[in-house]
Amino acid sequence: MKKIYVFIIILLVSGTTVFAQEPDLSIYWEEYNRSNATISEMLGVLKAVRDENQTGIGSFYRDAIRVFVQRLPNYTSNQDRLAIEEISSLLFRGLSAEKQTDAALYVWQLVHYFDISHRPNDGILMYEAIVTLGQIDAKDFASYIAILLERYNERSAVDPIYKSITQVVVPGTINALETLGEPVGVRPIFFASIGWYDNDLKAIASKALVNLMNKLGDTIGEIIIGIINDLFNSPSVKNAAWQEFLQTTTVSDEVKAKVASVALEASYTFITSSRESLAILRIMRVTAIDKIREVGIADETEYAFLERTYREALEGADTDYETIILVIRTLTAVNTEESVNLLTEFLRGLHYRKRSGLWGSRERDLISIIISAISTTGTQARPTIQLLTVIQNSAIYTIAEQNWARNALATLARSNR
Numbered sequence: 001m002k003k004i005y006v007f008i009i010i011l012l013v014s015g016t017t018v019f020a021q022e023p024d025l026s027i028y029w030e031e032y033n034r035s036n037a038t039i040s041e042m043l044g045v046l047k048a049v050r051d052e053n054q055t056g057i058g059s060f061y062r063d064a065i066r067v068f069v070q071r072l073p074n075y076t077s078n079q080d081r082l083a084i085e086e087i088s089s090l091l092f093r094g095l096s097a098e099k100q101t102d103a104a105l106y107v108w109q110l111v112h113y114f115d116i117s118h119r120p121n122d123g124i125l126m127y128e129a130i131v132t133l134g135q136i137d138a139k140d141f142a143s144y145i146a147i148l149l150e151r152y153n154e155r156s157a158v159d160p161i162y163k164s165i166t167q168v169v170v171p172g173t174i175n176a177l178e179t180l181g182e183p184v185g186v187r188p189i190f191f192a193s194i195g196w197y198d199n200d201l202k203a204i205a206s207k208a209l210v211n212l213m214n215k216l217g218d219t220i221g222e223i224i225i226g227i228i229n230d231l232f233n234s235p236s237v238k239n240a241a242w243q244e245f246l247q248t249t250t251v252s253d254e255v256k257a258k259v260a261s262v263a264l265e266a267s268y269t270f271i272t273s274s275r276e277s278l279a280i281l282r283i284m285r286v287t288a289i290d291k292i293r294e295v296g297i298a299d300e301t302e303y304a305f306l307e308r309t310y311r312e313a314l315e316g317a318d319t320d321y322e323t324i325i326l327v328i329r330t331l332t333a334v335n336t337e338e339s340v341n342l343l344t345e346f347l348r349g350l351h352y353r354k355r356s357g358l359w360g361s362r363e364r365d366l367i368s369i370i371i372s373a374i375s376t377t378g379t380q381a382r383p384t385i386q387l388l389t390v391i392q393n394s395a396i397y398t399i400a401e402q403n404w405a406r407n408a409l410a411t412l413a414r415s416n417r
Contacts, residue, residue, distance in 0.1 A: 022056050022057065022059070023052075023054045023056060023057055025049065025054070025057060025060050028045050028048060028049055028060075029060065029063070031045050032045040032046070032064060032067070033063075033067055039075050039083040039087070040083055042068070042083075042087060043083045043086055043087050043090075046064065046087055046090045046091070046094075047090070049094070050090055050093075050094070055097075055098075056098075057094075057098060058095070058098030058099065058100040058102075059100075060094075061091060061094040061095045061098055061100055061103065062095070062100050062102050062103040062106075064091060064094075065091045065095065065103050065106040065107065066103075066106055068087060068088075068091065068106075069106045069109050069110065072084070072113065081120075085125055088110055088114070088125055088128070088129070089128060092107070092110075092125075092128045092129060092132040095107065095132055095135075095136055096131075096135035096136060099135070099136055099137065100136055101136050101137050101138060103136065104133060104136060104140065104141055107129055107132050107136070107138070108133065108138075108141055108144065110129045111129040111130055111133075114126040114129060116162075116165045116166065116169055121165075122165060122168070123166070123168030123169045124168060126168075126169050126172070127168055127169050127171065127172035128172070129172075130145060130148075130169070130172035130173055130175075130176050131175050131176055133145065133176050133180075134175055134176030134177070134178070134179030134180050135179065137179075137180065138180070139180050139182060142176075142177060142180045142182040142184050142185060143184050145173050145176050145177055145180075145185070146173075146177060146184045146185055146188045147188075148173055149170065149173040149174070149177065149188035149189070149192060150187075150188045150191070152166055152169070152173070152192075153188060153191045153195050153196075156196040167197055167198060167201055170192060170197065170201060171201060171204055173188075174192060174204060174205050174208045175208070177189055177208070177212065178208040178211055178212050181212060181215040181216070183219055183220075183223060185212055186209070186212060186213065186216070186220065186223045187223065187227065189205050189208055189209045189212060190205075190209055190227065190240075190244065192205040193205035193206040193209055193240070193244070194236075194237065194240050206244065209244055210244065210247045210248065213244070213245070213247075213248045213250075213251075214248055214249055214250045215250075217251060217252075218251055218252050218254075218255045220245070220248065220251060220255075221251065221255035221256075221258055221259050224241050224242070224244075224259055225258070225259055225262045227241040228241055228242060228259075228262050228263055228266050229262060229266065234277070235270055235272065235277040235280040235281050235284070236277075236280050238266055238270070238284065239280050239281070239284040242259070242263045242284055242287070242288070243287070245259055246287065246291065253295040253296065254295075254298070256291060256294075256295045257291075257292065257296050257297065257298035258298045258299075260288045260289075260291040260292050260295065260298070261288075261292070261297075261298040261299045261301070261302050263284050263285075263287075263288035263291075264285060264288040264289060264292065264302060264305050264306075265301065265302075265305060266281075266284065267281045267282070267284045267285035267288065268281075268285070268305055268308065286323060286326065289306065289323075289326055289327060289330050290326060290330070292306075292330055292334070293326070293329055293330035293333045293334070294333075296334055297334050297336065297338075297339075300338070303339070303342060306327055306330065306331065306342065307342055307345075309323060309327050310323075310324060310327045310328075310342075310346060313327070314366075319362055324366065325369065328343065328346070328369055328370060328373050331343050331373070332373040332374075332376060332377060335377050335378075337381070339377075340374070340379045340381055340384060341381070341383075343370060343373060343374050343377070343384075344374070344381070344383055344384045344387060346366075346370050347367065347370045347371065347374065347384075347387060347388075347391075348387055350363055350366060350367045350370070351367075351387065351390070351391060354367075354396055354397065355396060364401070367401065367404070368401075368404055371388070371391075371404045371405055371408045372404070372408070374388070374408060374412075375407070375408035375411040376411075378412065378415040378416070379412065380412065380416055385412065388405045388408055388409050388412075389405070389409065391404075391405040392405040392406045392409060
């Protein structure tokens with residue numbers, strides 16, 4: 001029994017050192033919370049609390065902002081304005097330092113109080129309030145911040161003063177949405193990155209977007225697909241979303257393949273005659289194919305688009321060798337039954353050209369590339385082997401061309417051992 005008492009005493013003593021008590025700010029609170037306290041006196045209290053550099057005082061700041069918001073309607077004179085701004089700034093910094101999520105509602109009320117749609121607000125304290133919501137992890141308010149940013153994105157400011165003020169606030173919404181890490185922040189930050197803002201602000205949005213997408217991981221896939229598939233989005237918007245997605249580093253190959261498939265399809269299904277739009281769609285198509293080369297096929301429909309890309313690149317007014325080679329390398333890397341079948345069809349098409357006399361250096365270069373690609377797949381498909389055998393033995397080919405087929409057959413035979 002005596003040992004038990006000793007053990008309990010040890011626990012009690014050690015407990016007083018392990019669990020630190022919240023600093024006693026009762027005197028400050030009494031002074032701050034007096035019903036007849038002036039705005040200047042409240043400011044003085046907050047400055048004194050700040051100067052003590054105390055930690056673990058989140059409840060003090062939470063109660064302080066509550067009282068402050070409740071009394072705000074009482075302070076209407078121009079003389080009160082400066083104190084209101086100083087108090088708000090001190091409260092935002094204190095709440096952020098203490099991560100006081102419980103104060104989110106009062107911070108949001110101050111977002112409205114300092115809204116730039118009302119004079120004489122210049123955007124600075126609205127910015128601070130919104131950033132504070134991110135710092136205190138006010139996830140329940142992420143959707144409200146997202147709506148706020150969407151509204152700014154949609155209003156292309158003509159008035160230079162309003163434009164300047166808006167661009168003070170917008171970085172705050174971007175910062176908060178990035179910090180909160182909620183999916184609802186992706187679309188508005190993306191549209192901010194391609195919006196009407198100055199280039200430095202758009203760069204901030206672009207960087208925040210990539211950071212947010214990396215936080216979300218695979219969740220981001222469906223969001224980007226939604227932007228690409230949106231019928232109201234132009235090719236430049238679709239491609240911008242795709243290019244931003246390409247910068248992610250935490251998304252699985254499976255999701256990357258799925259989004260790449262959507263980007264490839266969208267590059268063909270969007271109907272336009274604009275040269276600028278067609279050029280943008282080509283960029284999206286080529287980069288989608290390159291990503292498919294890295295991560296694989298997600299949908300069987302991709303083969304038809306890959307075949308179309310090859311044929312258009314081959315039969316266009318100017319042969320697009322770069323795209324042709326990309327398609328061939330992609331099909332080789334994918335190395336499925338369907339991809340080998342496509343490579344075989346490409347080879348068969350060149351063989352028919354040879355027989356019909358439509359043969360030149362272009363065709364000769366391509367047949368060399370395709371035969372070499374097929375040899376690396378290890379395929380034992382009979383149509384492929386038979387076509388290579390025909391080329392190997394056909395007198396219409398040069399000895400060098402026959403040797404390409406012969407070497408490919410030898411390589412495929414070794415891979416089957």
